[in-house]
Amino acid sequence: MKKVSAAVKETTAQLGLKMPFILIEPGRSIVGPAGLTLYTVGSVKKIPDVRTYISVDGGMGDSPRYILYQSRYEVVCANKAEKERECTATIAGKCCESGDLIQEWTSVQRVEPGDILAVLATGAYNYSMASNYNRIPRPAVVFVSRGESRIVVRRESYDDLSRNDI
Numbered sequence: 001m002k003k004v005s006a007a008v009k010e011t012t013a014q015l016g017l018k019m020p021f022i023l024i025e026p027g028r029s030i031v032g033p034a035g036l037t038l039y040t041v042g043s044v045k046k047i048p049d050v051r052t053y054i055s056v057d058g059g060m061g062d063s064p065r066y067i068l069y070q071s072r073y074e075v076v077c078a079n080k081a082e083k084e085r086e087c088t089a090t091i092a093g094k095c096c097e098s099g100d101l102i103q104e105w106t107s108v109q110r111v112e113p114g115d116i117l118a119v120l121a122t123g124a125y126n127y128s129m130a131s132n133y134n135r136i137p138r139p140a141v142v143f144v145s146r147g148e149s150r151i152v153v154r155r156e157s158y159d160d161l162s163r164n165d166i
Contacts, residue, residue, distance in 0.1 A: 059100045
């Protein structure tokens with residue numbers, strides 16, 4: 001911010017302009033990296049000479065940005081983070097839709113059912129854009145600080161989804 005401010009002051013002075021009022025809303029650049037989304041691996045499907053799919057217990061309902069704008073995320077197997085990423089895979093959600101993807105052609109450690117995938121920098125919009133597509137309850141939101149965790153949004157239940165049904 002100081003560099004931006006100094007550059008604006010210098011440029012306006014050189015051009016003889018009045019110093020403008022500038023408001024910067026960094027939003028995603030601060031909040032995005034602060035969050036991550038965790039998924040449990042359900043299965044791994046290797047199609048020789050085509051691609052490898054890793055299915056997870058979430059998808060486009062809780063992480064819509066990839067299918068909407070092909071947002072790139074870094075994916076890491078949280079319980080194998082120290083291992084080399086030697087697999088290129090497509091991370092697929094549980095909705096059985098052709099577009100239910102978290103990432104395509106991403107580099108990740110070799111995974112197996114039960115492993116935990118962490119999709120990094122999802123803090124900015126995933127929760128606010130999440131939906132109950134296919135009547136799937138949204139996951140909980142957990143804040144972690146200094147080794148302590150607390151639930152700030154409870155996981156939805158099927159009762160939550162049907163509460164307004166008549």
